[in-house]
Amino acid sequence: MTAKKERLDWPDIAKGLSIFGVVLLHVSLAIPEGMDTFVAQLNRFLDPLRMPLFFLVSGFFSAKVFRLSLRELFLSRLWFFLVPYVIWAPIELWLKFREYHMFDGSEMPGIGRYLGQLLTGTGMYWFLFALVVFNLILWATRTLPSWGAVLVSFSPILLLPLHSDVHMVGKAVLYLPVFIIGAHFRQKIADFAAGGTSVRNLSRSLILYAVAFSVSSSWVYLNTVAEISVTWPLPGPETINYFDLRLVVNSVVQLAMMPMAIMFAIMLSKVPVLSNGLKFLGRHTLVIYLGHPLALTVLYHYNMRAVDLPISRDAESWLNSTAFWMVIGLVISAIGAFVLWIITQIPYLRWTLMPPRLPFWDATPVQQSKESVKAEALELKVARE
Structure with a gap:
């Protein structure tokens, strides 16, 4: 019974931990001196786990792709990523461009700018674009x-020098391997999670994490004592530097840290109140991710840039305190998520976030083994919960 519960709980807890870290990061970046607060520094420990954990779980539940035709892939999967992306990404971009227009004097861009960012996955909602690309590659x-x-999955490294100009190249270097591993090694990951926090699981995970952390720290230190430059053998620049190579290093480091991330999610599943909260967040990832930047732009940036209120960590007044506005930022983020959740309850409008199956859906069921049927049943159960 315990193993079954962990298999059902840990993906939601992992997604909940991931989305909370993302929101906290964006709030910390928005509030003056927010990145210097204790919670922001604590959140930095999640940097190697936050998005990799999200994409590992996404890949874990993408194994059904193996049984689909290209047409079925679009109808039963990509469609549900593309609709919210195509509808809500331009809204988020417009609100942000309007902020720059109001307070920085920037001109409002034409439709070409929106199309360019949509087609390259450049923007706050890049993860939906990445899920489309990653599922196609899978x-x-x-x-x-x-x-x-x-x-x-490591082939995007061949395009490494382009990452500063093509946003999705860097994301693919970082997250495509963990997504592909999540799908192709689904059963091994499930078996590992079913073992729970056994001595064997914990010891191996801790060793991998320690090695990965040492590699990451050594890489950062190396940059402080030497100028890193490596000859690039493919077309493009003659050399690549630390900022290029750190994407590759981070990708490998993240993979080595994933077993410990799963262990952490399983350990959190044993903490009653906290686990329920994280599972709730994990089951509402889409509205949280889409809603919080909209609310931060409209309710925080529009107003705070208009009044130009000084905010600092050592302010004498609570009204000027970074800590106070960090709390307000989290509340505003929750409001944004709640508003989008309300939209999911409104007929027809909900389709902007949770589109219906296309009317010409007539995919023929594929003959599946008993294991495939069980896997799909588990996926549906987790998704519905």
């Missing part, structure tokens, strides 16, 4: 052995 590599698919 489908394209479905017939490869697992090791071959993982090898392909």
Whole structure:
């Protein structure tokens, strides 16, 4: 019974932990001196786990892609990422461009700017674009052995010098491998999670985490004592530097940290109140992710930039305190998520976030093994909860 509960709980807790870290990061960046607060510094420990954990779980529940045709992939999966992306990404961009226009004197961009950012996955909602691209790559590599698919997942490294100009290149270097591993090694991950916090699981996870942390720290230290430059053998620049190579280092470090991240999620599942809260967040990831930046822009940035209120960590008045506005920022983020949740309860409007199946859906069920049926039933159960 315990193992079953952990298998059902840890993905939601992992997503909840991930989305809370994302919101806290964005609030910390928005509030003056927010990144210097204790909670922001604590949140930095989640940097190697936050988005990788999200994409690991996303890949874990994408194994059904192996059984789909390209048409079925679009109808039963990509459609549900594309609709909220195409509708809400331009809204978020417009609100942010309007802020720059009002307070920085920038001109409002034309439709070409919006299309350019949408088609390159540049913007706050890049993760939806990434899920579309990653699922397509997963489908394209479905017939490869697992090791071959993982090898392909590292291929964005070949485009490494482009990451500063093409936003999605950097994201693919960082998160495509963990997504592909989540899908191709779903059963191994499930078996690992079913083992819970056994001595074997914990010891191996801690060793991998310690090694990964040491590599990451050594890499950062190396940059402070030497100028890192490596000859680039492919077309493009002659050399690549620390900022290019750290994407590759971070990608490998994150992978090594994933077992400990799963262990952490399982340990949190044993803390009653906290686990319920994280599961709640994990089951409402979409509205939280889409809603909080909209609310921060409209309710915080529009108003605070208009009044130009000085805010600092050592302010004498609570009204000028960074800590106070960090709390307000989290409340505002919750309001944004709540508003979008309300939209999911309104007929027709809810389709902007949770689109209906297309009317020409007529995919023929594929013959599945008993294990596939059980896996899909588990996916549906987790999704509905």
